[in-house]
Amino acid sequence: MRQSIIQWFRFASPQSFYPLAGRLIPWFWGAAAAFGIAGLWISFFVAPTDAQQGEGYRIIFVHVPASWMSMFIYLVMAFWAGLGLALNTRVSGMMAQALAPTGALMAALSLWTGALWGKPMWGAWWVWDARLTSELILFFLYLGFMALQAAIDDPRRADKAGAILALVGVVNIPIIYFSVKWWNTLHQGSTINLNKAPSMAQTMLWGMLMMALCFWMYSIAVALLRVRAIILERERHTEWVKHAVE
Amino acid sequence: MKPRQKRIALIVGGLASLAIAAGLALNALDSNIALYVTPSEVAAGKSPQGKAFRIGGLVKEGSVKRQDMTVHFVITDTVKEIPVAYKGILPDLFRDGKGAVVQGRLGGDGIFAATEVLAKHDENYMPPEAQHALDQAKKTP
Numbered sequence: 001m002r003q004s005i006i007q008w009f010r011f012a013s014p015q016s017f018y019p020l021a022g023r024l025i026p027w028f029w030g031a032a033a034a035f036g037i038a039g040l041w042i043s044f045f046v047a048p049t050d051a052q053q054g055e056g057y058r059i060i061f062v063h064v065p066a067s068w069m070s071m072f073i074y075l076v077m078a079f080w081a082g083l084g085l086a087l088n089t090r091v092s093g094m095m096a097q098a099l100a101p102t103g104a105l106m107a108a109l110s111l112w113t114g115a116l117w118g119k120p121m122w123g124a125w126w127v128w129d130a131r132l133t134s135e136l137i138l139f140f141l142y143l144g145f146m147a148l149q150a151a152i153d154d155p156r157r158a159d160k161a162g163a164i165l166a167l168v169g170v171v172n173i174p175i176i177y178f179s180v181k182w183w184n185t186l187h188q189g190s191t192i193n194l195n196k197a198p199s200m201a202q203t204m205l206w207g208m209l210m211m212a213l214c215f216w217m218y219s220i221a222v223a224l225l226r227v228r229a230i231i232l233e234r235e236r237h238t239e240w241v242k243h244a245v246e
Numbered sequence: 247m248k249p250r251q252k253r254i255a256l257i258v259g260g261l262a263s264l265a266i267a268a269g270l271a272l273n274a275l276d277s278n279i280a281l282y283v284t285p286s287e288v289a290a291g292k293s294p295q296g297k298a299f300r301i302g303g304l305v306k307e308g309s310v311k312r313q314d315m316t317v318h319f320v321i322t323d324t325v326k327e328i329p330v331a332y333k334g335i336l337p338d339l340f341r342d343g344k345g346a347v348v349q350g351r352l353g354g355d356g357i358f359a360a361t362e363v364l365a366k367h368d369e370n371y372m373p374p375e376a377q378h379a380l381d382q383a384k385k386t387p
Binding site for chain 1: 250253254257260261264265268272276279280281282283284302335336337338339340344347362363364365366367368369370371372373374375376377378
């Protein structure tokens with residue numbers, strides 16, 4: 001291996017990644033709390049009532065960040081899984097494994113808050129439209145990934161099998177995102193778009209942004225916490241783990 | 247090629263062919279994925295014959311009439327219109343001029359007998375004052 005990329009690869013070794021993750025976790029917890037408090041305050045006390053939906057729309061401040069995270073975590077998980085498959089780096093597979101439960105939580109939260117929102121506004125907890133169905137498939141992909149990894153005893157083989165599943169599932173992400181554009185759905189179109197101004201009052205947007213950042217920070221903190229546990233478990237036979245645990 | 251490059255090429259190639267396969271499958275399934283058809287599609291005979299289906303569109307302004315327990319209204323996509331009859335509770339967001347999706351069967355008399363009515367709201371969120379200002383601006387051309 002060439003000299004120049006050795007620095008970069010240093011954290012691909014569990015032994016050096018473990019303490020780094022440990023040092024980062026408190027910062028992400030702190031940021032999650034700060035953004036969470038700001039976000040909830042804006043969501044409940046600053047953001048105005050919606051003209052159509054009244055106060056009920058406020059569930060958007062949890063629903064949308066959770067949905068974003070469920071999709072984004074999947075992309076990150078698939079990225080790590082693919083990297084592990086291509087480069088055979090050990091931490092990559094552990095990162096993918098650590099992200100899956102948080103992604104599943106976000107997908108579940110998105111489906112659940114969506115149902116709570118759908119009943120009063122649409123008049124139905126659930127419809128089989130393209131947006132809702134593809135998000136449900138995403139939830140099942142997370143569960144399938146976790147089940148597959150848990151079913152294979154050898155962690156390296158589990159990583160490989162999981163990585164293939166994760167990469168195949170990536171197809172679903174653009175389907176979720178564009179479903180409201182491609183097909184007739186009951187779910188409304190995107191409020192936040194890259195190519196036009198958001199169709200939402202400014203303070204509402206700030207609330208959503210703060211909550212999204214809170215969810216980001218929370219997800220990173222939890223994923224790092226989980227990856228540390230996975231590192232200890234998988235590397236338990238090595239000398240450094242024996243020293244670290246003592 | 248080094249083994250690592252070969253693996254990367256394999257992954258990229260696999261993903262690309264998967265994306266194409268998924269695209270073709272979704273394209274073929276197009277009409278089955280749509281939750282509803284529009285009044286224009288019904289008029290063109292593209293709706294399922296002899297079974298329940300959903301129509302989506304706007305509730306025509308001023309068309310909502312209540313008669314005992316039954317609600318009559320017209321659903322439109324501004325090109326074609328379909329009269330709907332529904333017996334039951336309407337969702338809160340069901341309003342004149344707003345989106346709705348109705349499920350039921352098209353009767354021989356041309357009236358769509360709905361068994362379920364869902365409200366479809368849009369992706370715009372604004373305070374009532376802003377909505378009021380918008381409505382005012384629309385009224386004064």
